[in-house]
Amino acid sequence: MTGKARALRLSAVAVAVVLALFVVPFPGRAAAAAGGPVVTLSASQGGAGGAVTVEGSGWRSHTLLMVLVCGRATPSRGVIGGTNSCANGDGRAVTTDARGRFSRRLPVAEPPVPCPCVVHVATVTGAGAQADAVLRVAGHPVAPLPADQSGGRLAILSDTRLTGSSGPLTWFGAPPSRTLVFTVGNTGPGVIKDPVFQVGSAHGVFAPQWDDRQWHGTLAPGGRAEVSLPVELSAGAHGDYTVSLKYDGKVLAEQPWGVGRPWGVTLFWILLCLVVPAALFRIGMAVVDRVRPRRPGGSRGGGRRLSRPAALRLPLSRSRTPAPPPPTHAALPWFTPDSVPGDPAGRLSAPHTDSPSSPTTPTPKGPT
Incomplete structure (x- = not known):
């Protein structure tokens, strides 16, 4: 056999192997194509403290999943009691890739209820989907499942x-x-x-x-x-x-x-933030007014009292009766400056001026 024929035969064998890989489906791939998501484990049994690798396929792309170890569960009946039957504290979260696959390391933990146990995988958001894989937890008690109604x-x-x-x-x-x-x-x-x-x-x-x-x-x-x-x-x-x-x-x-x-709660807190500072301010001002020193005149504080503005003063009434003039003392008749000697008392003479520029000339007395 020549080298060229041998190379052709090897190429044919390689092509046949590749076609067999794509044509003959794996069990997990067939299940995924048949009807939904599939979960497989790297080991079917583990003890508390150990870990298993959980792999999945057939899920929606870019979907957040939760992975838990649950008791009182089988793949056919699901998890009886919901997540209350799972070891939630040791669960893990994982997001699928663009092809709907994932791989996550999960610690083996004892659920709060007896086995049979499964690794439960379910979607967190979006349309609900879930899948279970049987896991035997070494050393954990096993109890029969309740009757199916x-x-x-x-x-x-x-x-x-x-x-x-x-x-x-x-x-x-x-x-x-x-x-x-x-x-x-x-x-x-x-x-x-x-x-x-x-x-x-x-x-x-x-x-x-x-x-x-x-x-x-x-x-x-x-x-x-x-x-x-x-x-x-x-x-x-x-x-x-x-x-x-x-x-x-x-x-x-x-x-x-x-x-x-x-x-209503927001409105309550807004009012509380307004009322409490106002109340504290009033209390503080009352304390300051009580403890500050008193002025000698009787009022507290050392500041001067402000006078009332002129615009606030009331005008005086114009109808007020004027005060009477002060009383004058009547002069005696003989001291009255307007009386002339020789005239009867109380008789007034003609008015005259006391100006020094016009002196009074006495009248000469004639012969008797």
């Missing part, structure tokens, strides 16, 4: 909606509340009696906080009923929330809820 299966038959309105106290920070209303049906062969739902509320990218809500009633096979469950947020909550409904470890529905800001 005698074979009954619940399904949502209508869109969920939030009804009701909050009272005026929510404007001042009271907890907002609504009622989650939806219609469910029993699609299984068994009877469902007094089912326990889980209602969770999530704000932003945070995981929902689940609360158990029991509905009292019985659903026969093929029956349907309208269910109303109360939903309440914490005091002072505002912003965009997402209300989720879960049953038997599976999320059945999600409903957005926009909560307004409690402006």
Whole structure:
């Protein structure tokens, strides 16, 4: 065989190997293409303190996921009890790449409930999606799962909606509340009696906080009923929330809820910032007025009293009676300057002037 023929044969073998890799699917890739996200583990068993590598495919691109070790769970039934059955303190977050894949190192931790255990991966934002992979936690107790409601299966038959309105106290920070209303049906062969739902509320990218809500009633096979469950947020909550409904470890529905800001609390703090400084100023001025020294004239303080402005003075009344002139003492008749000697007392002479330029010439007396 010549060298050229050998090179052609090697090239054909290489092309066949490459085609086999792309044509023959791996189990995980086939499952992902068949119906949804897939999670695989680097080891199916681990002890507390160890770690496993979690890999996933088939997820939406650039999606934030949470990875947890959960108890009382199987891939077929999901996590019974929600995230309350998971080791939340040792969970990890990961974001998928452009092809919907991820790889994350996860520490093995003992969940708060007995096994069977799984590694639970679920979306944090956007449309709900989840997948589980079986993990045996060495040394952790194992207990059988509860019965599956005698074979009954619940399904949502209508869109969920939030009804009701909050009272005026929510404007001042009271907890907002609504009622989650939806219609469910029993699609299984068994009877469902007094089912326990889980209602969770999530704000932003945070995981929902689940609360158990029991509905009292019985659903026969093929029956349907309208269910109303109360939903309440914490005091002072505002912003965009997402209300989720879960049953038997599976999320059945999600409903957005926009909560307004409690402006009454803001108004209260604004008034408090205005009233308190004004009150402190008044108290300070009263203390200063009490402790400063008193003036000798009887008033406190050493400053001069300001006179009243001229514009504020009242004009004197013109109708006031003038004061009488001071009394004059009557002169005696013999000291009256206008009397002439020899005339009878009280008789006035002709007026004359006392000017020195016109002296009075005495009249000569004739012979008797």
